[in-house]
Amino acid sequence: MTNEGLRQLVTRLASRGVTVDGTRLDRHDLERLTIPDSTAARAAEELAASAQPRALTNHGVRSYAWGALLGLSESRPFESEVLYVAALLHDIGLLESHDRGNDFEADGAAAAHELLVSVGWDAERADRAAHAIRDHWNGPEDEDEVESLLLAYGTSVDVGGWRVKEFDRDTFDDVVATAPRDGFKQQFVELVEKQAAAKPWCHLGPLAADPAFAARVLAAPFDS
Numbered sequence: 001m002t003n004e005g006l007r008q009l010v011t012r013l014a015s016r017g018v019t020v021d022g023t024r025l026d027r028h029d030l031e032r033l034t035i036p037d038s039t040a041a042r043a044a045e046e047l048a049a050s051a052q053p054r055a056l057t058n059h060g061v062r063s064y065a066w067g068a069l070l071g072l073s074e075s076r077p078f079e080s081e082v083l084y085v086a087a088l089l090h091d092i093g094l095l096e097s098h099d100r101g102n103d104f105e106a107d108g109a110a111a112a113h114e115l116l117v118s119v120g121w122d123a124e125r126a127d128r129a130a131h132a133i134r135d136h137w138n139g140p141e142d143e144d145e146v147e148s149l150l151l152a153y154g155t156s157v158d159v160g161g162w163r164v165k166e167f168d169r170d171t172f173d174d175v176v177a178t179a180p181r182d183g184f185k186q187q188f189v190e191l192v193e194k195q196a197a198a199k200p201w202c203h204l205g206p207l208a209a210d211p212a213f214a215a216r217v218l219a220a221p222f223d224s
Helices: 002-016 027-031 039-051 054-073 080-089 104-118 123-134 146-160 169-178 184-198 205-209 211-218
Strands: 018-020 023-025
Touching: 002 027, 002 039, 002 054, 002 169, 018 054, 018 169, 023 054, 039 054, 039 080, 039 104, 054 080, 054 146, 054 169, 054 184, 080 104, 080 123, 080 146, 104 123, 123 146, 146 211, 184 205, 184 211
Parallel strands: none
Antiparallel strands: 018 023
16 A cells, blocks of 8 residues: 555655755654554545556655655644645546546545545544645645645646755655656646646646647656
């Protein structure tokens, strides 16, 4: 499962240390990457595995890792479980199975909120994960919504290569090896373009006819 892969990643990172943008993260910092083996985490993993292609779920795992590491380097407090669940499911609204006819972020946020409430989270905590999904494309208006901010960070790294040079090479390689890309770039472009073509009224609409979008994604500093 994705959670176990992250636990092994944390162990490896903690054993050798990590540098992000010149900031050395110690073992105590890196322990905050570990996800509780909770009902909510397992439910999110099961939904991701059943509904999403592997490349999209792995994108969520990497987005969690990039966002959490940047959050640690900036000394931002965050709740790892909230960020993890949001990261795993943030693009599920791009899929026909979870398309409710709204912007894909809104549909993904609704799906995550319903899942989390069903496994016992109170509405306020579920809102934090849902808001992170809702705001991940453009980022939150308020940086105090830290899980929203860090998910926007992580997805920007993984899709466009933003701030990618801030990670030391061993950490970069280990995150990608933990959650292989498996042709993510092309799959993501196709999903976004399909959504944009189907919903020309939504904010993705202009991307349907804009070759620059695909070019930017395909030019990101990753193999696939």
